[in-house]
Amino acid sequence: MSTDDRSSATPTGATDDGGGDESLVDVRNLQTTFFTDKETIRAIDGIDFTIDPGETVGIVGESGSGKSVTARSLMGLIESPGRVLRGSSIRYRDLDTVRSFADAFSGRTVSVADLESRYDPVRVFDQTAATPAEFGYADPADVPLVDVVAAGYGDEVGLTSGDECVFVLDGDAGDPSSIRRGFVELTRVSGEAQRKMRGGRISMVFQDPLTSLNPVYTVGNQIKESLSLHQGLTGKEATQEAADLLEAVGIPDARRRVNEYPHQFSGGMRQRAVIAMALACEPDVLICDEPTTALDVTIQAQILDLIAEIQETRDVAVMFITHDMGVIADVSDRVNVMYAGEIVESADVEPLFANPKHPYTEGLLNSIPGGQVGGRLATIDGSVPTPNEEPTYCRFAPRCPKAFEECEAVHPIPVPVDETADDHTAACLLYPEDESTEAAIARHRGRSHGGERE
Numbered sequence: 001m002s003t004d005d006r007s008s009a010t011p012t013g014a015t016d017d018g019g020g021d022e023s024l025v026d027v028r029n030l031q032t033t034f035f036t037d038k039e040t041i042r043a044i045d046g047i048d049f050t051i052d053p054g055e056t057v058g059i060v061g062e063s064g065s066g067k068s069v070t071a072r073s074l075m076g077l078i079e080s081p082g083r084v085l086r087g088s089s090i091r092y093r094d095l096d097t098v099r100s101f102a103d104a105f106s107g108r109t110v111s112v113a114d115l116e117s118r119y120d121p122v123r124v125f126d127q128t129a130a131t132p133a134e135f136g137y138a139d140p141a142d143v144p145l146v147d148v149v150a151a152g153y154g155d156e157v158g159l160t161s162g163d164e165c166v167f168v169l170d171g172d173a174g175d176p177s178s179i180r181r182g183f184v185e186l187t188r189v190s191g192e193a194q195r196k197m198r199g200g201r202i203s204m205v206f207q208d209p210l211t212s213l214n215p216v217y218t219v220g221n222q223i224k225e226s227l228s229l230h231q232g233l234t235g236k237e238a239t240q241e242a243a244d245l246l247e248a249v250g251i252p253d254a255r256r257r258v259n260e261y262p263h264q265f266s267g268g269m270r271q272r273a274v275i276a277m278a279l280a281c282e283p284d285v286l287i288c289d290e291p292t293t294a295l296d297v298t299i300q301a302q303i304l305d306l307i308a309e310i311q312e313t314r315d316v317a318v319m320f321i322t323h324d325m326g327v328i329a330d331v332s333d334r335v336n337v338m339y340a341g342e343i344v345e346s347a348d349v350e351p352l353f354a355n356p357k358h359p360y361t362e363g364l365l366n367s368i369p370g371g372q373v374g375g376r377l378a379t380i381d382g383s384v385p386t387p388n389e390e391p392t393y394c395r396f397a398p399r400c401p402k403a404f405e406e407c408e409a410v411h412p413i414p415v416p417v418d419e420t421a422d423d424h425t426a427a428c429l430l431y432p433e434d435e436s437t438e439a440a441i442a443r444h445r446g447r448s449h450g451g452e453r454e
């Protein structure tokens with residue numbers, strides 16, 4: 001424990017948090033790797049995205065593109081031989097959560113301003129595998145200290161101890177009510193802090209409801225367990241709330257059905273019950289990983305409606321994962337298109353569908369059968385390669401109708417599709433499209449997503 005790092009000194013102004021201040025979740029350079037006997041699979045290879053409060057962020061891509069591993073990384077569910085690598089950061093910015101964590105885990109809370117006097121960027125970048133480029137800077141001295149410590153490199157040079165998971169940017173770490181800016185770093189939560197985040201602030205609905213339901217307990221008892229754990233409700237109060245939740249997710253005759261077992265529910269009703277369980281934690285973020293794939297088409301549409309309704313009435317942010325472009329169009333505010341462990345295009349839903357930029361996105365759109373919701377994605381020729389080596393090229397190039405020579409030699413990074421489009425990025429050498437091909441290629445060549453090396 002790093003109780004020594006807990007200081008009551010007043011910070012001298014907040015360290016720059018690198019923008020995107022209003023996002024609830026801020027994923028930066030996330031790298032999740034599976035070290036199998038056979039190969040090293042870079043399942044998530046340096047992705048960035050954000051989730052704003054109350055919005056629905058879609059993640060779409062073919063099988064094997066890394067959607068579920070992204071969700072599991074956010075939930076802290078990656079198990080050996082997998083690991084979220086150093087250099088990754090997943091920031092959870094809800095201020096109430098930050099304050100309550102600073103209170104509950106004072107020994108794991110650190111004020112970034114207090115580290116400043118001991119921070120020597122040259123030493124960090126000489127003594128660790130970190131590179132300024134992975135943080136988006138050329139000069140080590142420009143990299144914000146908070147980025148370095150949140151990504152875990154502070155531990156390697158003795159700046160932090162490895163226990164800190166709450167970073168205070170503005171306010172007094174020792175006085176939670178004074179905190180005005182900060183975040184919980186999800187790649188560093190463990191133990192009790194992890195249990196409060198996972199299934200608490202962030203909750204997940206899986207493809208198969210039976211993975212979340214225990215066959216030997218009634219549906220009501222499982223919801224009540226969650227209510228007791230996360231809201232401290234017990235007895236009659238909990239029974240009442242469990243029935244109310246089942247009713248809220250559209251289960252008819254909820255007061256009777258709360259006493260039934262999962263096998264007495266139909267597939268669609270089970271998924272509704274799982275959603276009720278997830279809501280029992282009163283989450284700020286609901287992650288849905290293909291929640292309707294196992295259901296028939298009419299039921300699918302009902303569950304999608306339910307998720308949309310929940311999002312509106314309970315002000316929950318949703319991260320929605322599917323391989324189905326039709327569903328993505330229906331549910332998302334913002335869309336991230338994944339391919340072989342990378343986000344290859346990111347935009348608000350309208351521009352993405354009206355004006356797709358990455359050839360992979362175009363391919364996905366062309367293969368929607370009649371644009372109908374629920375239609376399975378017809379495949380683009382070939383399949384997603386296993387990302388088992390460091391990319392020095394475009395992973396989509398072998399399947400890309402627009403590929404040219406340099407695509408085999410330069411790894412594209414997400415860049416604005418044109419000068420005016422900050423919110424629309426594509427990882428493709430064709431962009432920014434208002435630059436000459438040479439200038440665009442130089443931009444991609446010059447930067448890389450670094451991070452921990454095996």
Ligand SMILES: Nc1ncnc2c1ncn2[C@@H]1O[C@H](COP(=O)(O)OP(=O)(O)OP(=O)(O)O)[C@@H](O)[C@H]1O
Pocket residue numbers: 034036041043061062063064065066067068069070081082323386387
């Ligand atoms: N436990 C594991 N061990 C080794 N490799 C894994 C493991 N889990 C996932 N992977 C690999 O990570 C990559 C991404 O898998 P992921 O399950 O995230 O894909 P997905 O986009 O969710 O696909 P689908 O649409 O089929 O669910 C794949 O190459 C997969 O083989």
Ligand code: NI
Pocket residue numbers: 067068069289
């Ligand atoms: Ni998946």
